[in-house]
Amino acid sequence: VIVTLLTDYGHDDDFAGICHAVIASVAPEVRVIDLTHGIPRFDVRRGALALRDALPYLPVGVHVAVVDPQVGTERRAVALSTAEGRMFVGPDNGLLSLAADRAGGVEVAVDITRSPHRLEPVSATFHGRDLFAPVAARLAAGSEMADAGTPLDPGELQTIELPRPSMDADTLVTHVLYTDGFGNATLDAGHEDLAGSGLTLGRPVDVQVGGRRLAATYTSSFADVEPGDAILYEDAQRALALAINRGNAAAAFGLAPDTEVRLRPR
Amino acid sequence: VIVTLLTDYGHDDDFAGICHAVIASVAPEVRVIDLTHGIPRFDVRRGALALRDALPYLPVGVHVAVVDPQVGTERRAVALSTAEGRMFVGPDNGLLSLAADRAGGVEVAVDITRSPHRLEPVSATFHGRDLFAPVAARLAAGSEMADAGTPLDPGELQTIELPRPSMDADTLVTHVLYTDGFGNATLDAGHEDLAGSGLTLGRPVDVQVGGRRLAATYTSSFADVEPGDAILYEDAQRALALAINRGNAAAAFGLAPDTEVRLRPR
Amino acid sequence: VIVTLLTDYGHDDDFAGICHAVIASVAPEVRVIDLTHGIPRFDVRRGALALRDALPYLPVGVHVAVVDPQVGTERRAVALSTAEGRMFVGPDNGLLSLAADRAGGVEVAVDITRSPHRLEPVSATFHGRDLFAPVAARLAAGSEMADAGTPLDPGELQTIELPRPSMDADTLVTHVLYTDGFGNATLDAGHEDLAGSGLTLGRPVDVQVGGRRLAATYTSSFADVEPGDAILYEDAQRALALAINRGNAAAAFGLAPDTEVRLRPR
Numbered sequence: 024v025i026v027t028l029l030t031d032y033g034h035d036d037d038f039a040g041i042c043h044a045v046i047a048s049v050a051p052e053v054r055v056i057d058l059t060h061g062i063p064r065f066d067v068r069r070g071a072l073a074l075r076d077a078l079p080y081l082p083v084g085v086h087v088a089v090v091d092p093q094v095g096t097e098r099r100a101v102a103l104s105t106a107e108g109r110m111f112v113g114p115d116n117g118l119l120s121l122a123a124d125r126a127g128g129v130e131v132a133v134d135i136t137r138s139p140h141r142l143e144p145v146s147a148t149f150h151g152r153d154l155f156a157p158v159a160a161r162l163a164a165g166s167e168m169a170d171a172g173t174p175l176d177p178g179e180l181q182t183i184e185l186p187r188p189s190m191d192a193d194t195l196v197t198h199v200l201y202t203d204g205f206g207n208a209t210l211d212a213g214h215e216d217l218a219g220s221g222l223t224l225g226r227p228v229d230v231q232v233g234g235r236r237l238a239a240t241y242t243s244s245f246a247d248v249e250p251g252d253a254i255l256y257e258d259a260q261r262a263l264a265l266a267i268n269r270g271n272a273a274a275a276f277g278l279a280p281d282t283e284v285r286l287r288p289r
Numbered sequence: 290v291i292v293t294l295l296t297d298y299g300h301d302d303d304f305a306g307i308c309h310a311v312i313a314s315v316a317p318e319v320r321v322i323d324l325t326h327g328i329p330r331f332d333v334r335r336g337a338l339a340l341r342d343a344l345p346y347l348p349v350g351v352h353v354a355v356v357d358p359q360v361g362t363e364r365r366a367v368a369l370s371t372a373e374g375r376m377f378v379g380p381d382n383g384l385l386s387l388a389a390d391r392a393g394g395v396e397v398a399v400d401i402t403r404s405p406h407r408l409e410p411v412s413a414t415f416h417g418r419d420l421f422a423p424v425a426a427r428l429a430a431g432s433e434m435a436d437a438g439t440p441l442d443p444g445e446l447q448t449i450e451l452p453r454p455s456m457d458a459d460t461l462v463t464h465v466l467y468t469d470g471f472g473n474a475t476l477d478a479g480h481e482d483l484a485g486s487g488l489t490l491g492r493p494v495d496v497q498v499g500g501r502r503l504a505a506t507y508t509s510s511f512a513d514v515e516p517g518d519a520i521l522y523e524d525a526q527r528a529l530a531l532a533i534n535r536g537n538a539a540a541a542f543g544l545a546p547d548t549e550v551r552l553r554p555r
Numbered sequence: 556v557i558v559t560l561l562t563d564y565g566h567d568d569d570f571a572g573i574c575h576a577v578i579a580s581v582a583p584e585v586r587v588i589d590l591t592h593g594i595p596r597f598d599v600r601r602g603a604l605a606l607r608d609a610l611p612y613l614p615v616g617v618h619v620a621v622v623d624p625q626v627g628t629e630r631r632a633v634a635l636s637t638a639e640g641r642m643f644v645g646p647d648n649g650l651l652s653l654a655a656d657r658a659g660g661v662e663v664a665v666d667i668t669r670s671p672h673r674l675e676p677v678s679a680t681f682h683g684r685d686l687f688a689p690v691a692a693r694l695a696a697g698s699e700m701a702d703a704g705t706p707l708d709p710g711e712l713q714t715i716e717l718p719r720p721s722m723d724a725d726t727l728v729t730h731v732l733y734t735d736g737f738g739n740a741t742l743d744a745g746h747e748d749l750a751g752s753g754l755t756l757g758r759p760v761d762v763q764v765g766g767r768r769l770a771a772t773y774t775s776s777f778a779d780v781e782p783g784d785a786i787l788y789e790d791a792q793r794a795l796a797l798a799i800n801r802g803n804a805a806a807a808f809g810l811a812p813d814t815e816v817r818l819r820p821r
Contacts, residue, residue, distance in 0.1 A: 025313060027306075034300055034566055035736035037591035037605055040559075044588055044613045047557060051614070056310055059303035064737070065801070073303055080418060081310045082317065092801075095776030147776040149791035152612060204301035205330070244361030244413040259415035269331070269358070291579060293572075300566055322576055325569035339569055346684065347576045348583070470567035471596070510627030510679040525681035535597070535624075 024163040025054045025084040029074050030151060031062040032089070038149065042087075042156040045142070049160035056081075061204075065092040067118050068280065069201045071183050072209075075121035076260040078109075085163045086122065087155050088113040095147035100138075100154055101180065102162065102171045104131045110168070112159045114150070117183035132180060135172035186281060188212040194231075195220040197263065199282040206271030208278040210263045217263075220286065227289035228255050230265065232276050238289060239265065255286065290429040291320045291350040295340050296417060297328040298355070304415065308353075308422040311408070315426035322347075327470070331358040333384050334546065335467045337449050338475075341387035342526040344375075351429045352388065353421050354379040361413035366404075366420055367446065368428065368437045370397045376434070378425045380416070383449035398446060401438035452547060454478040460497075461486040463529065465548040472537030474544040476529045483529075486552070493555035494521050496531065498542050504555065505531065521552065556695040557586045557616040561606050562683060563594040564621070570681070574619075574688040577674070581692035588613075593736070597624040599650050600812065601733045603715050604741075607653035608792040610641075617695045618654065619687050620645040627679040632670075632686055633712065634694065634703045636663045642700070644691045646682070649715035664712060667704035718813060720744040726763075727752040729795065731814040738803030740810040742795045749795075752818070759821035760787050762797065764808050770821060771797065787818065 026046055032038035039060045046055055058077055062070040070090035078086075091098075091114040099115035106127025111119040112135070123129050135141075138154065140161045145153040158171050186198040188211050195217070197210040222228060222241050230237040230253065239253035248254055250269040258264035265284060266272045273279070292312055298304035305326045312321055324343055328336040336356035344352075357364075357380040365381035372393025377385040378401070389395050401407075404420065406427045411419040424437050452464040454477050461483070463476040488494060488507050496503040496519065505519035514520055516535040524530035531550060532538045539545070558578055564570035571592045578587055590609055594602040602622035610618075623630075623646040631647035638659025643651040644667070655661050667673075670686065672693045677685040690703050718730040720743055727749070729742040754760060754773050762769040762785065771785035780786055782801040790796035797816060798804045805811070 027310065029303070029306075033593075033736050034591075035593040037561070037593070037609055040561075040588065040590035041609055041612050044559065044590065044609065047586070047588060048612065048614045054313070056306065056313060058306035058310065059300075061299075061301040061303070077303055077307055077310065080307050080314065082314045093778060096778035146791040146793075147788065152791065204299050246359060246362035256413065259412040259418065261412075293576065295569070295572075320579070322572065322579060324572035324576065325566075327565075327567040327569070343569055343573055343576065346573050346580065348580045470565050512625060512628035522679065525678040525684065527678075 025056055025082050026159050026163045027056045027058045027081055027084060027086045028060070029058040029062065029070060029077075029087070030060045030089040031064045031066065031070065032060045032151070033064075034060060038151060042151050045152055045156040046160040049157050050164035053160055053163040062090050066090060067092070067116050068183055071118050071121045072200055074119070075125050078122050078125050083108050085110045085112060085159045087159045088118050089151045089155055090118050091116065091150065094150050099134055100136045100150060101175065102133045102135050102158055102168060103129045103177075103180075104168055106130055110162050112155050112162070115181050117181045120180060120182045129177040129180065131168050132175040132177045133168050133172040134175045138172045140166070140171060186211045188216050190219065191285070193221065194285045194287045195222065197284045197286060199278050199280055199284060200262070201280055202273035202278055205266070206273040206275075207258065207264050207266040208273055208284070209258055209260065210265065210284060212263045213261060214257055214263070221288040222286060223288070229287050229289040230255070231285040232278065232282060235276070237276065291322055291348050292425050292429050293322045293324045293347055293350060293352045294326070295324040295328065295336060295343075295353070296326045296355040297330045297332065297336065298326045298417070300326060304417060308417050311418055311422040312426040315423050316430035319426055319429040328356050332356060333358070333382050334449055337384050337387045338466055340385070341391050344388050344391050349374050351376045351378060351425045353425045354384050355417045355421055356384050357382065357416065360416050365400055366402045366416060367441065368399045368401050368424055368434060369395045369443070369446070370434050372396055376428050378421050378428070381447050383447045386446065386448045395443040395446065397434050398441040398443045399434050399438040400441045404438045406432070406437060452477045454482050456485065457551070459487065460551045460553045461488065463550045463552060465544050465546055465550060466528070467546055468539035468544055471532070472539040473524065473530050473532040474538055474550070475524055475526065476531065476550060478529045479527060480523055480529070487554040488521075488552060489554070495553050495555040496521070497551040498544065498548060501542070503542065557588055557614050558691050558695050559588045559590045559613055559616060559618045560592070561590040561594065561602060561609075561619070562592045562621040563596045563598065563602065564592045564683070565596075566592060570683060574683050577684055577688040578692040581689050582696035585692055585695040594622050598622060599624070599648050600715055603650050603653045604732055606651070607657050610654050610657050615640050617642045617644060617691045619691045620650050621683045621687055622650050623648065623682065626682050631666055632668045632682060633707065634665045634667050634690055634700060635661045635709070635712075636700050638662055642694050644687050644694065647713050649713045652712065652714045661709040661712065663700050664707040664709045665700050665704040666707045670704045672698070672703060718743045720748045722751065723817070725753065726817045726819045727754065729816045729818060731810050731812055731816060732794070733812055734805040734810055737798070738805040738807075739790065739796050739798040740805055740816070741790055741792065742797065742816060744795045745793060746789055746795070753820040754787075754818060755820070761819050761821040762787070763817040764810065764814060767808070769808065
């Protein structure tokens with residue numbers, strides 16, 4: 024069984040490396056895959072979306088996620104197992120919720136805040152090392168969920184609310200979910216939301232962000248437009264996204280999470 | 290058999306992590322080594338040089354490279370095997386060509402654009418996940434090249450032309466191949482190009498970049514000069530390089546790929 | 556046996572990846588864990604402290620560290636084994652000294668500068684690849700320390716002097732050891748140095764940095780104060796540290812290694 028890691032630890036410090044070392048100490052036979060340590064610091068929703076969208080590509084295993092602005096408070100730490108046989112370990116702040124839903128929903132939840140697997144003394148700031156990594160290592164090595172902590176009603180778990188697209192007359196009103204390292208902005212709409220919008224592959228799109236109007240093309244590939252031109256496209260997670268060919272749409276258009284982006288045929 | 294990865298994906302997003310996950314899903318027994326994900330975005334030549342120069346240190350295996358500005362267009366995707374028994378997987382844009390040459394030359398080439406190993410639906414933007422990772426995993430697990438796609442004449446593969454040094458009277462005219470994270474600039478000349486140039490280890494060198502003249506020392510080590518002084522040296526890939534001891538030569542001298550650097554004894 | 560890597564190579568180049576490849580070539584069965592490649596360039600003390608503080612979480616193995624401003628000079632390269640059965644490989648510039656002390660002290664030291672395990676020709680600039688990685692791989696694979704180089708008196712090894720806290724009347728005078736990627740500043744004092752200082756958990760602290768005075772709270776968790784407020788706390792390495800909740804204390808207060816930070820009850 025493998026363990027995957029997704030955190031906001033970055034690569035300047037040794038936080039991620041220490042988590043690897045702890046897992047190797049507790050369960051030497053377990054393989055660890057770094058999904059990413061580049062989630063923007065404290066951006067729980069971005070982490071939750073990244074974990075959800077990565078899920079179809081991850082071997083069944085123990086998926087650790089740590090984006091944890093409330094570390095050191097009374098926020099709960101949890102381990103979850105789902106209908107698909109996947110396990111999730113992390114803070115109970117919604118970070119795990121979207122992925123757990125996609126994995127069939129939580130069947131068993133355990134409060135691991137005072138897990139017998141934790142490394143004492145537990146620090147106030149580094150639960151990745153002291154709590155999440157050792158619990159995940161034990162679960163990956165075959166330890167029972169029930170031995171990781173105390174039972175918890177799955178209905179009590181924190182969730183995350185995502186914005187949703189809507190139609191306003193002839194306009195599809197969408198919102199930015201997140202922007203990636205290239206400045207491409209993923210929207211809260213997918214192909215299925217386009218029914219009735221009049222937006223058609225290969226046709227120009229009128230994009231309105233704040234008071235600004237931009238021309239884009241709804242296309243399947245960056246290569247269909249000139250460098251510097253804007254496109255609306257289905258991204259690799261099958262969500263609608265806004266980008267500039269060889270440019271940075273987030274910087275150019277001032278796109279950030281929750282920015283409203285209004286789309287209609289041009 | 291191992292798989293190595295070299296990409297321009299960076300570390301802010303989970304692109305590299307997802308490729309690991311795909312390989313682990315397809316071929317759990319295959320080990321993956323990240324050569325680098327820090328190739329400057331879309332810099333095919335830099336990627337090709339990095340892969341070529343790393344090659345002598347890589348175990349024989351499947352070497353995946355993804356620097357792919359034309360992803361989503363009709364550019365071909367390929368798998369190659371060489372006289373040395375190495376395999377390469379990536380876009381057919383020259384990225385693999387320098388390393389394949391160094392590995393003895395391409396013996397078998399396969400067009401994998403519509404490989405049966407690909408993950409459907411193939412996205413327009415993330416062929417690392419949908420095409421290159423699964424094909425590489427299958428090859429590393431022992432699948433035949435012939436099963437990865439359709440045969441291709443190696444002579445049709447894209448190549449990369451590198452600049453070459455020349456003598457202009459008493460001056461060795463070189464060009465910057467690339468600069469690294471420390472600002473050191475690797476030139477297109479090696480020790481063997483110095484014959485007849487009059488440049489001698491331990492002696493001062495007159496360096497001309499654009500209209501500017503600089504004094505450097507041709508030396509074997511940074512430690513031979515004071516902090517802030519410029520050196521010409523044989524770098525770890527056995528190429529001539531220009532650097533400033535504890536400084537950033539690229540920034541100080543305005544060095545970029547293809548910048549002409551003229552060298553003569555002082 | 557595992558190998559851990561701690562370097563200042565960063566992630567833009569393939570230096571770390573090449574070290575992985577060399578180890579995999581020399582000793583395919585050895586597992587490698589990246590502790591960090593984000594040590595600030597040439598910051599030997601920061602690297603030495605990071606390795607020391609990580610040690611309790613690392614499986615017993617071969618710990619490679621490369622922060623090596625004098626690479627290419629006559630500085631010695633060494634392999635050390637300690638009372639706890641750990642091995643360390645790196646330059647003899649103090650980088651290994653704090654961790655070796657914490658691991659029970661050096662029992663056997665070997666000068667590996669001309670190790671038979673090195674990869675010829677050894678470059679002047681990349682000893683990670685040509686010397687440290689292959690020596691570590693051989694040691695991890697079971698090769699004897701004595702075969703890695705020539706014997707060396709442990710008393711001749713370079714060490715690192717750290718600043719120490721002191722009392723000045725009612726003030727605890729501390730110094731910054733380092734700042735992390737979040738701007739949190741680790742001081743050279745621990746809980747045990749607070750005896751007699753009058754500083755009490757949960758109480759306000761008067762912090763003096765240069766001519767500036769700041770109000771902080773001595774607390775166990777960021778969550779005990781408002782965003783933007785300063786705290787003095789015991790960090791994950793059990794050292795006193797200064798931080799701003801959801802802010803950057805290093806930037807706000809001008810904290811750098813060796814900055815004097817004066818603490819007294821408010």
